[in-house]
Amino acid sequence: MDLEILIENVLNALTAGITIGCIYGLMCIGLGLIFGIMRIVNFAQGELLMLGMFASFYLVSEGRVLSFLGPYWGPFIGAMCAAPLIFSGGALLHKFLISRVSGLRTVGSLDEGHFGQLVVTLGISLILQNGGQILFGSTPVAVRTPLSSEAFLIGPVYHAATVFLNKAKLVAFFVAVLAAVVLYVTLEYTRLGKALRAAADNPTAATYMGIDVDRAYRIAFGLGSGITAVAGGLMATYISFTPFVGFDYVIIMYSGVVLGGMGSIFGAFWGGVTVGFVQQFSALILPPQLQNAAIFVVFLMIVLLRPQGLFGRSAERA
Amino acid sequence: MKEGAGPHLRRNLTVLAVVSVVYLAVAMFVTNSYYQLILTLVPVWALFGVSWNILSGYGGQLSFGHASFFGIGAYTVTLSVIYWSLSPWLGIPLGMVLAGLAAIAIGFPTFRLRGHYFALSMLAYPLAILYVMQYLGFQEVSMPMHRENGLRFMEFSEPRVYTLIAVLLLVGGVVVSLVIENSRFGLALLAIRQNELAAEAAGINARLWKMRSLVVSGMMGAVAGGFYARVLLVVTPDSVFGMLVSAQAVVVTLFGGVASVWGPVIGAAILVPLAETLQAELGTYLPGIQGVVYGIAIIAIMLLSPDGLFWTIGDRWFRREAPQPIPDLEPLPPPARRASAHAAGPLLQVEGLSRAFGGLRAVSEVSFSIAEGEILGIIGPNGAGKTTLFNVLNGVLDADEGSARLDGQAMLGRKTFEVCRMGVGRTFQVVRSFPRLPVLDNVIVGAYGAGLSDREAIAQAVRALHQVGLQDRAGVAAGQLTNRQLRLMELARALAGNPRLLLLDETLAGLGREECDDVLGVLARVRAQGMTICIIEHTMHAMMRLADRFVVLDHGRVLATGLPRAVVEDASVIEAYLGKKWLARRDA
Numbered sequence: 059m060d061l062e063i064l065i066e067n068v069l070n071a072l073t074a075g076i077t078i079g080c081i082y083g084l085m086c087i088g089l090g091l092i093f094g095i096m097r098i099v100n101f102a103q104g105e106l107l108m109l110g111m112f113a114s115f116y117l118v119s120e121g122r123v124l125s126f127l128g129p130y131w132g133p134f135i136g137a138m139c140a141a142p143l144i145f146s147g148g149a150l151l152h153k154f155l156i157s158r159v160s161g162l163r164t165v166g167s168l169d170e171g172h173f174g175q176l177v178v179t180l181g182i183s184l185i186l187q188n189g190g191q192i193l194f195g196s197t198p199v200a201v202r203t204p205l206s207s208e209a210f211l212i213g214p215v216y217h218a219a220t221v222f223l224n225k226a227k228l229v230a231f232f233v234a235v236l237a238a239v240v241l242y243v244t245l246e247y248t249r250l251g252k253a254l255r256a257a258a259d260n261p262t263a264a265t266y267m268g269i270d271v272d273r274a275y276r277i278a279f280g281l282g283s284g285i286t287a288v289a290g291g292l293m294a295t296y297i298s299f300t301p302f303v304g305f306d307y308v309i310i311m312y313s314g315v316v317l318g319g320m321g322s323i324f325g326a327f328w329g330g331v332t333v334g335f336v337q338q339f340s341a342l343i344l345p346p347q348l349q350n351a352a353i354f355v356v357f358l359m360i361v362l363l364r365p366q367g368l369f370g371r372s373a374e375r376a
Numbered sequence: 377m378k379e380g381a382g383p384h385l386r387r388n389l390t391v392l393a394v395v396s397v398v399y400l401a402v403a404m405f406v407t408n409s410y411y412q413l414i415l416t417l418v419p420v421w422a423l424f425g426v427s428w429n430i431l432s433g434y435g436g437q438l439s440f441g442h443a444s445f446f447g448i449g450a451y452t453v454t455l456s457v458i459y460w461s462l463s464p465w466l467g468i469p470l471g472m473v474l475a476g477l478a479a480i481a482i483g484f485p486t487f488r489l490r491g492h493y494f495a496l497s498m499l500a501y502p503l504a505i506l507y508v509m510q511y512l513g514f515q516e517v518s519m520p521m522h523r524e525n526g527l528r529f530m531e532f533s534e535p536r537v538y539t540l541i542a543v544l545l546l547v548g549g550v551v552v553s554l555v556i557e558n559s560r561f562g563l564a565l566l567a568i569r570q571n572e573l574a575a576e577a578a579g580i581n582a583r584l585w586k587m588r589s590l591v592v593s594g595m596m597g598a599v600a601g602g603f604y605a606r607v608l609l610v611v612t613p614d615s616v617f618g619m620l621v622s623a624q625a626v627v628v629t630l631f632g633g634v635a636s637v638w639g640p641v642i643g644a645a646i647l648v649p650l651a652e653t654l655q656a657e658l659g660t661y662l663p664g665i666q667g668v669v670y671g672i673a674i675i676a677i678m679l680l681s682p683d684g685l686f687w688t689i690g691d692r693w694f695r696r697e698a699p700q701p702i703p704d705l706e707p708l709p710p711p712a713r714r715a716s717a718h719a720a721g722p723l724l725q726v727e728g729l730s731r732a733f734g735g736l737r738a739v740s741e742v743s744f745s746i747a748e749g750e751i752l753g754i755i756g757p758n759g760a761g762k763t764t765l766f767n768v769l770n771g772v773l774d775a776d777e778g779s780a781r782l783d784g785q786a787m788l789g790r791k792t793f794e795v796c797r798m799g800v801g802r803t804f805q806v807v808r809s810f811p812r813l814p815v816l817d818n819v820i821v822g823a824y825g826a827g828l829s830d831r832e833a834i835a836q837a838v839r840a841l842h843q844v845g846l847q848d849r850a851g852v853a854a855g856q857l858t859n860r861q862l863r864l865m866e867l868a869r870a871l872a873g874n875p876r877l878l879l880l881d882e883t884l885a886g887l888g889r890e891e892c893d894d895v896l897g898v899l900a901r902v903r904a905q906g907m908t909i910c911i912i913e914h915t916m917h918a919m920m921r922l923a924d925r926f927v928v929l930d931h932g933r934v935l936a937t938g939l940p941r942a943v944v945e946d947a948s949v950i951e952a953y954l955g956k957k958w959l960a961r962r963d964a
Binding site for chain 2: 099191301312357
């Protein structure tokens, strides 16, 4: 009997870990572009996630622009439609604010401009959060889809032990993996992707090679924003949220990026997956309040024992 | 205390006294209890900013998680009143002790990390504590009232008393910060922030100073947190361990002026009332308006005045303090050479030294020795392993095999600053200066690193500046020097530690012919005073004039050793430098 429950719990944690983990992975890729590759400390990443959620919410539930797609397809197409919106927003943010405290301007300066980035992105984060409160209100909302209360049942696998697969999470999982693959291919194999990575890796050298570094940064920042926003839109189908939701996830994102090894897109994804697993499995043994504490403990241990990340190759030079 | 810091300190203390008295005088006329609360919170947040500034401003160790200490202070005071009826007058010191211990526990693992990793790890600590506090059931803890025993429990019916206490606490914090700023503590932190490796090579134990700054900073943060809890009477995990608390410290400091004792004070004096007033006036119609305005304010200040208000105003309306004349001290006579234990043996004996990077043997079984008073030139083509050899010798890199003895004492396996204290000075291929510090302070860092007292350190630094002929530039920021002057300053910094052996890495690189001659003259003078020098150099003609003996490295191995004339005619050396074809043509 006990074994049965244990098996059921472990299997459910496993499937939830995979689905939620991959959505976290997508979210982490966004920060991986901005923080891992461009080395911009972005405190507003959680708010970009929040904007993705609300973009999807207004497109699908509140604004009903996409309501003709129906309650099954609408929410997920809405999540993808958040990407171009937040991409433009991110690119504009970069053009007018972030570019002034990062990139070529701060190469070789004291502390590499981190103080400036910290303050500016913290400011953006405060404006978006509190501005969001003024615009969207502070009552929790959600993107409604019947899928979030339906599940596939697998099993019973062992006596009565059954695996529940939430349909909303499952679809979100597929969309997340698809988006991650598309982005990965774009960055690895296209000319644009190579230019972006070159500009991020060494802006000075990239300039000499004729790459428009400012533009490349703008696009990369926009992409990082847009990708995280898609993840936000996907999450909006199975959680409820307020304009202050960002804080809960910004740490998860940083954990994922560092876990995966800075500077690696692929690594950021796996870092996010790992965080998802840790979260779901810690739920088996820890009280709910300590689940997030478990993430931090794992994060600290990784940073201290293996600062190059679980999947990274080389440590940052001193 | 640094020499010449007296007037500076006295001026700052006067300003502090005047500002505090005026502030308190104004506070006495305020009767609205809401404004009284704001007047109490300004010094509290300023104190927290001052505390953050010590670690992150002076030391450059960016901490996103100072709320750990604030929260520890707040919870210690509150819980000790509840469970032990302990007076906050004792609870705050208890919080300081706990925060100091927490700082050691946090710093011990976390200082192994640098840059981004350090900053992020610091972020994780308060949030982890936050969840633990929620789990333990301390979601919302109220301070019990003790009306009959108000003084003991820091409970006053007159709110202005809190303002008074807050100001006094802030004054204490500012004084501590001023003392740090004007002592070797502050200089060590500034040096570490600007170039940690250079600070280590100059004999500064970076780990230790960072740890000290974290402990001081954490204890001060706990005071702010403990008093905050006493004033607000209710403590929740979010209100004392939350990210906004950490952000508050960062924001008031960066807004006001980073690495200045006045920065956090200015920042808090402007931002705290602004945010509170907006909340009170507009909060009901536009919830969150104070967050928006706050955000706009800090972005604007960052773009318009990146170092903070204090520095921008200082630059625009007051000319920066005229460069202070160097203290008028007679340069001391060169100190007696440390007596050699083995007068007969060589000063430096290197045997079978190897270091590999993966499969690349950068330094391979290198052996050589240097006699006291000798100048040994290390030459070799690019990638021959010359700089790696130095890095291994002074502890920047670990050796794989071999030994190196300075006057019979093992050098390997020691940390960089320890090697420096054994009497090994080092300069770098690319000059590592502390660009924002004046030349004299740059050099004093070297003297402090050798463990000299304040007075001796200044005297030694002045002597070193005279030795290299930079005495006229002593008050100029190092960032404004020419390449030649920078090279000389780095040399002076190494000399100020009174070393027995100098390791000079391409001191002549990038210098023009005349500049080169100038530096060579200085080196000859230093040598005439009995210094032993090991120098890496490419410029052959310069080396021919300077060095007594050559060691030629190629692909990490010693190719030849001997007198300059003999070495440059050695066929294998010519081949390594110029290739086989050249050799064939010469012989033809």
